Amino acid sequence: MNEEIKLKEEIEELSRQRLLDCYQCGECSAGCPTAFAMDIVPSHSIRLLQLGKFNEVLNADNIWLCVACHVCGERCPRGVDYGKIADALRTLILRNKITHLTLEKIDKQFILEAPQQAFIAAFRKFTT
């Protein structure tokens, strides 16, 4: 139980969001541009976090699909920004030295073509 309280506090401290502010209206999931590809959508993630089911969310795919576009936070009637929560969750994983993205996974031709802005952003969000 203490572990759980500590984790909740850590997520709230890193993200500056209060998990219990969310009243589950679902605006965030409706607006999220990558929700169609997510296993657990943003509002569902927040509900699981409220219930203390941290591992379910930390193991979910959605935190690696968040593009930090902040549509969720912009439209939230309670001022909760799931983009910031996802950033905190990624940080918790990455600070444990578990990297999500490696250079070998990326197509060589693509590295030559795409703007470096994409790589810098992806490596900042997805690597330790």
Added chain:
Amino acid sequence: MKSFAYYPGCTLYTKSRNLDICARESAKILGVELKELETWNCCGAIFSTVQDDIANQIAPIRNLKEAQKISNELVTLCAACYNVLKRSNYYLYKEGNEIYRRRLINYLDEEYDGETKVLHFLEILKNQIGYNAVKSHVKKSLNGLKVACYYGCLMLRPSAEINFDDPDNPMIMDELFLALGADAVQFPFKSECCGGYVLVNRPEVATKCAEIILESIINAGAECVVTTCPLCQYNIDNQQKYMAKQFNLPIFYFTQLLGLSLGVEEKLLNLDNHYINPKLLLKQKGLII
């Protein structure tokens, strides 16, 4: 000639030369000088929202400090640079927790007072030069060209920190293109994210995001798209390669069409640097030979 400190950023020096060159040339015609910072470093391309992650704030803050050697107003063109620089300033002086703020300041080489104002080139065009003055410099009107102005996410959100334009229905670029004589087509996905950097780890997801936006643009009757962000440009231009539907929609930087309209030489517009060839459309409209 009024001069502004100018921060091009990494992508504008390599993959997106056309966004940069066309802006500098257009500014010259409009009587404004974009004076590049003597030294600058990459802004980091994405803002870190994690409260204690001060390491990621140092790079943008150094650029803001460097700008003060030229002016207190720093102009950017790339939507990502604009987002990161502006939010770092906000983080440091409006929002930041005192402990983290002090820790961050300790990492900087010199004191920084938070006084650098980050402006987008569009804001210079609208508020400092004025769209009427821009209109008076038009050599080739874009009359009859149906343009979809696509803003994406980085220019607009979070609006509390960015405060650029209406986050759901931005009009600053539309107004510019109306002044240039074009028809600014309205469509519902103006501020939708293009898929961004998810392109790197899950390209199929980014392609789908781009496809939804292009579908909305085509249905609104646009003939081409303008954007301010190198990543949006790449996602909605090059990703057309992988889409089932052939949109064949040319994607420009707004500065390319601005430059074309103000009479910048065609070779400086760098029209070959596109996946969907835009020349056919421009020839059809009599804008290039």
